[in-house]
Amino acid sequence: MMDLLHWDGTLSAKDFRIGAVAFAQKWESLNFAFPPWVWVPCPKHPWLASPEEEGYLSMEKICISRLNEEDIDQTTQIDTDEEEASCSGNKDVIDDATLVQRNHHELHYYDFHIVYSNTFRVPVLYLRAYCSDGQPLQLDEIEKELPTCSSKELSKSKWTFITQEEHPHLKRPWYKLHPCGTGEWMKLLFLNDTAQPKFEVVLELYLLSWFSVVGQVVGLRIPFKMLNDR
Amino acid sequence: MAKEGSGSILQFAPFQSSVDEGFWHRLSSLKLNKFGIDDSPIPISGFYAPCSHPQVSNHLTLLAESLPSDSNEGSAMPAIIRGNRNRCSVPGILYNTNTMESFHALDKQGLLKAEAKKIWEDIHSGKAVEDCAVLSRFLLISFADLKKWSFHYWFAFPALALDPSATLVDLRPASQWFTLEEAESVSAECNEWRNSSETADVPFFLVSIGSDSRATIRHLKDLEACQLDGQKLLFAFYDPCHLPINPGWPLRNFLALICSRWNLKTVRFLCYRENRGFADLSLSLVGEALITVPQGWREHQSVPNAVGWELNKGRKIPRCINLAKSMDPTRLAISAADLNLKLMRWRALPSLNLDILFSIKCLLLGAGTLGCQVARMLMAWGVRKITLLDNGRVAMSNPLRQSLYTLDDCLNGGDFKSTAAVRSLQRIFPAVEAEGVVMAIPMPGHPVSSQEEKSVLEDCRRLNYLIDSHDVIFLLTDTRESRWLPALLCANTNKITITSALGFDSFLVMRHGPGPFNSTRCLKAETSNSLSAVMDSLTLTNTDGRHRLGCYFCNDVVAPTDSTSNRTLDQQCTVTRPGLAPIASALAVELLVGILHHPHGIFAEAEIANSHSGGNSELPLGILPHQIRGSLPHFQQMTLVGHSSNSCTACCSTVVSEYRKRGMQFILQAINHPTYLEDLTGLTELMRSANSFQLDWDDEIDADDECIEL
Numbered sequence: 001m002m003d004l005l006h007w008d009g010t011l012s013a014k015d016f017r018i019g020a021v022a023f024a025q026k027w028e029s030l031n032f033a034f035p036p037w038v039w040v041p042c043p044k045h046p047w048l049a050s051p052e053e054e055g056y057l058s059m060e061k062i063c064i065s066r067l068n069e070e071d072i073d074q075t076t077q078i079d080t081d082e083e084e085a086s087c088s089g090n091k092d093v094i095d096d097a098t099l100v101q102r103n104h105h106e107l108h109y110y111d112f113h114i115v116y117s118n119t120f121r122v123p124v125l126y127l128r129a130y131c132s133d134g135q136p137l138q139l140d141e142i143e144k145e146l147p148t149c150s151s152k153e154l155s156k157s158k159w160t161f162i163t164q165e166e167h168p169h170l171k172r173p174w175y176k177l178h179p180c181g182t183g184e185w186m187k188l189l190f191l192n193d194t195a196q197p198k199f200e201v202v203l204e205l206y207l208l209s210w211f212s213v214v215g216q217v218v219g220l221r222i223p224f225k226m227l228n229d230r
Numbered sequence: 231m232a233k234e235g236s237g238s239i240l241q242f243a244p245f246q247s248s249v250d251e252g253f254w255h256r257l258s259s260l261k262l263n264k265f266g267i268d269d270s271p272i273p274i275s276g277f278y279a280p281c282s283h284p285q286v287s288n289h290l291t292l293l294a295e296s297l298p299s300d301s302n303e304g305s306a307m308p309a310i311i312r313g314n315r316n317r318c319s320v321p322g323i324l325y326n327t328n329t330m331e332s333f334h335a336l337d338k339q340g341l342l343k344a345e346a347k348k349i350w351e352d353i354h355s356g357k358a359v360e361d362c363a364v365l366s367r368f369l370l371i372s373f374a375d376l377k378k379w380s381f382h383y384w385f386a387f388p389a390l391a392l393d394p395s396a397t398l399v400d401l402r403p404a405s406q407w408f409t410l411e412e413a414e415s416v417s418a419e420c421n422e423w424r425n426s427s428e429t430a431d432v433p434f435f436l437v438s439i440g441s442d443s444r445a446t447i448r449h450l451k452d453l454e455a456c457q458l459d460g461q462k463l464l465f466a467f468y469d470p471c472h473l474p475i476n477p478g479w480p481l482r483n484f485l486a487l488i489c490s491r492w493n494l495k496t497v498r499f500l501c502y503r504e505n506r507g508f509a510d511l512s513l514s515l516v517g518e519a520l521i522t523v524p525q526g527w528r529e530h531q532s533v534p535n536a537v538g539w540e541l542n543k544g545r546k547i548p549r550c551i552n553l554a555k556s557m558d559p560t561r562l563a564i565s566a567a568d569l570n571l572k573l574m575r576w577r578a579l580p581s582l583n584l585d586i587l588f589s590i591k592c593l594l595l596g597a598g599t600l601g602c603q604v605a606r607m608l609m610a611w612g613v614r615k616i617t618l619l620d621n622g623r624v625a626m627s628n629p630l631r632q633s634l635y636t637l638d639d640c641l642n643g644g645d646f647k648s649t650a651a652v653r654s655l656q657r658i659f660p661a662v663e664a665e666g667v668v669m670a671i672p673m674p675g676h677p678v679s680s681q682e683e684k685s686v687l688e689d690c691r692r693l694n695y696l697i698d699s700h701d702v703i704f705l706l707t708d709t710r711e712s713r714w715l716p717a718l719l720c721a722n723t724n725k726i727t728i729t730s731a732l733g734f735d736s737f738l739v740m741r742h743g744p745g746p747f748n749s750t751r752c753l754k755a756e757t758s759n760s761l762s763a764v765m766d767s768l769t770l771t772n773t774d775g776r777h778r779l780g781c782y783f784c785n786d787v788v789a790p791t792d793s794t795s796n797r798t799l800d801q802q803c804t805v806t807r808p809g810l811a812p813i814a815s816a817l818a819v820e821l822l823v824g825i826l827h828h829p830h831g832i833f834a835e836a837e838i839a840n841s842h843s844g845g846n847s848e849l850p851l852g853i854l855p856h857q858i859r860g861s862l863p864h865f866q867q868m869t870l871v872g873h874s875s876n877s878c879t880a881c882c883s884t885v886v887s888e889y890r891k892r893g894m895q896f897i898l899q900a901i902n903h904p905t906y907l908e909d910l911t912g913l914t915e916l917m918r919s920a921n922s923f924q925l926d927w928d929d930e931i932d933a934d935d936e937c938i939e940l
Contacts, residue, residue, distance in 0.1 A: 035506070035507075036507075063283065063286055095391050095395070095537045096239055096241075096395055097239060097240060097241055097242055097389075097391065097392070097395040097396070097482070097537075098241065098242060098244055098537060099241040099242060099243045099244065099473075099476050100541075100544065101243070101244075101544075107286065130250075130251065132246070132248055132289065133247070133248065133249065133549055133551060134248055134249040134250055134251055134253075134254075134551055135551050135552075136251055136553070136555070136556055138555065161572075161573065161576045161577075163569050163572075163573060164565060164566075164569055170252070172251065172252065172255060172556060173556045173562065173565075178573070180577065
């Protein structure tokens with residue numbers, strides 16, 4: 001019978017799956033600031049109906065609006081004059097029934113995925129950001145918008161480090177919070193819990209507690225209600 | 231919030247496109263693996279959903295799934311996903327060109343007309359009633375530049391233009407138009423419609439409200455059932471737009487359908503919008519439009535005019551997105567390497583100075599077993615600027631021990647080592663700035679004829695220039711005498727110098743101490759006439775009075791001389807145990823990293839392992855020794871210290887000042903006259919006085935015995 005003192009702070013794949021569903025449900029019922037987390041299945045063998053289904057939690061298109069508009073116009077200067085000249089033959093692009101919008105308010109979108117790491121046996125937060133036309137944002141731009149995410153802030157912590165790696169399912173570069181310290185601080189978190197939960201309870205609460213730390217790095221706060229409602 | 235008044239033209243908010251990165255990744259993959267230069271149009275799917283945010287409109291989104299699969303067994307059509315409430319699928323077509331010119335040369339009006347025609351025919355054939363998503367059919371033209379990883383594209387959302395345009399009679403939030411009970415019922419029915427996987431992604435529907443305030447939602451094809459009851463009838467659609475006084479683009483073709491198929495001139499419509507996944511009737515709009523059915527529409531005559539090319543920030547130009555940072559393999563390799571080192575710094579070595587590793591220039595003299603391994607180790611530490619110098623060609627036996635070469639480099643007589651090495655480094659890491667120099671290093675004891683003199687002097691100057699323009703020099707050649715000139719030149723300019731040498735089963739790795747003149751001025755011997763100026767900074771010691779560390783030649787009692795001729799065959803072949811070169815090379819690079827992180831750099835004191843002498847062992851990388859000598863038979867390694875010698879043929883002040891005074895002439899003399907250096911440094915004297923002792927020296931100790939250097 002596992003107890004807290006001998007636990008290494010990690011979680012099995014099966015517990016992750018169960019915990020993910022529970023976390024998503026709780027989030028949806030109590031969290032009004034954000035859309036729900038959706039479980040995206042990634043079956044290894046699509047032709048088998050496998051109970052050992054792999055997948056990840058996804059919360060996408062979180063919108064953050066930019067305040068300064070000057071920067072945007074500068075970044076899209078690629079050959080626009082040349083292009084305009086070559087498209088001069090375009091008549092009838094719009095008619096009087098088309099609303100022409102003058103306000104080009106640039107928006108940034110964030111996608112978050114919670115993916116299980118088989119190597120470290122912990123959940124990992126993956127994130128990426130992009131403009132409304134799909135242009136990806138680089139880390140330094142993300143840092144400006146999510147101040148808690150800046151490398152300066154993170155370097156003060158020995159537990160958090162943002163790195164870029166290929167998303168294990170989507171095979172494209174995403175940013176992620178490196179998981180190598182997760183097991184350690186999760187254990188510390190629970191050891192210091194004055195409620196002294198039983199180990200089975202710890203596993204149920206794992207994702208919630210994990211996210212309460214990790215979410216802060218990317219500016220996602222868990223409402224107080226959610227944490228207290230155990 | 232009601233917009234009333236007859237005669238104002240109904241203005242629609244255009245669709246906005248959003249292309250996920252994954253779409254371009256898949257298109258690139260399809261181009262490279264399947265389509266090649268075939269530029270036939272590709273059927274694709276777009277996705278949209280009703281507006282879900284009061285301040286932000288939803289987009290027509292393209293994802294990787296919008297394109298057909300890029301696997302070999304995949305069909306030519308994108309997979310149709312039904313039942314996803316957040317992804318109403320609409321059909322589209324992609325014209326991807328092979329050049330920028332053909333992209334601009336596409337007949338945009340023609341293409342738009344062709345798609346408009348498809349919509350027109352779907353309306354008249356009844357297909358639009360059965361499968362209403364076709365009303366929002368779209369067109370995309372693009373040019374994928376797979377060298378620069380930039381994608382130029384332009385969307386068109388064809389809308390059949392009413393002529394004259396429809397006018398708006400009334401427009402207000404739905405919650406203000408419905409009664410309370412009606413609103414409740416409409417919300418409930420809509421939520422059910424949205425939650426059922428059969429109807430969740432059907433973007434056009436009918437809402438009829440009976441006299442009992444109960445709402446019923448039906449498919450378009452059930453219009454007759456709605457009209458029979460004489461109820462309130464609204465033509466509803468998923469509206470991606472959030473604006474309070476404008477409906478979204480899908481309404482345009484919906485109105486075209488309504489007026490041409492059902493001949494209605496007054497249309498009451500519902501712009502269905504949501505908030506947090508539920509129907510939001512204060513965000514949704516109900517409006518009434520007056521349509522004048524244009525002539526010829528009912529009779530299915532020629533295709534109406536269409537508009538719909540998407541503006542780019544108000545301008546009639548295509549859009550462009552550059553994805554090099556996430557698609558270009560070289561960029562990905564660079565950022566991966568960078569992050570790897572940063573990870574090391576974060577986890578284990580917070581004082582790691584990546585900037586200095588990134589910017590130093592290393593010159594490797596010798597591209598053999600040592601040179602190849604040192605180059606690889608340097609790259610692993612993040613060093614980017616590497617120059618390799620070697621005059622040899624890759625021989626058939628080389629690839630086994632010299633880790634940058636393969637069999638291909640040996641063919642046809644063998645490529646020059648330095649060029650093959652550079653090629654190999656670039657294949658490993660394309661961002662390396664590597665250069666190869668094919669050149670022999672002039673050596674003392676190998677006299678040159680007068681015809682060769684000129685080119686040898688040229689080589690000397692070239693070597694001098696190379697040493698000058700780099701920060702770190704590695705002496706990795708296979709003879710002792712070839713290290714002399716570089717050692718002298720490095721001592722002259724105080725460059726960080728690291729020597730590695732191999733015996734059959736033992737090795738030496740050492741860092742040279744600073745040169746005899748501590749000033750950082752680099753006096754070119756040819757230009758300096760003032761001996762006194764040189765004498766001023768003459769010193770054997772470091773500024774703090776301690777002995778400076780020695781160089782490779784400081785321990786010698788003889789000058790470097792020809793060690794290659796007159797040796798037996800097995801002495802001429804430098805055969806060593808294979809494990810030595812990787813060990814020595816790795817240590818050489820680790821030693822360099824230590825020097826670069828030491829506050830005194832080249833002037834750092836020597837530390838030995840297990841020393842309790844209060845050396846700077848708080849340095850995170852550990853101690854910084856002077857020499858490391860290891861032997862394989864004992865699997866043993868020792869750290870040693872050797873101080874500079876007054877009679878060193880390479881770095882003593884006499885030699886260096888003579889070089890500064892006479893430059894190339896001095897070098898030439900040293901090369902041509904084997905005893906010159908010994909005479910100059912007083913070694914000759916030393917030997918004479920040693921020999922005058924009456925001791926039984928063993929005859930076997932002979933200078934020529936040293937065919938392998940330690």
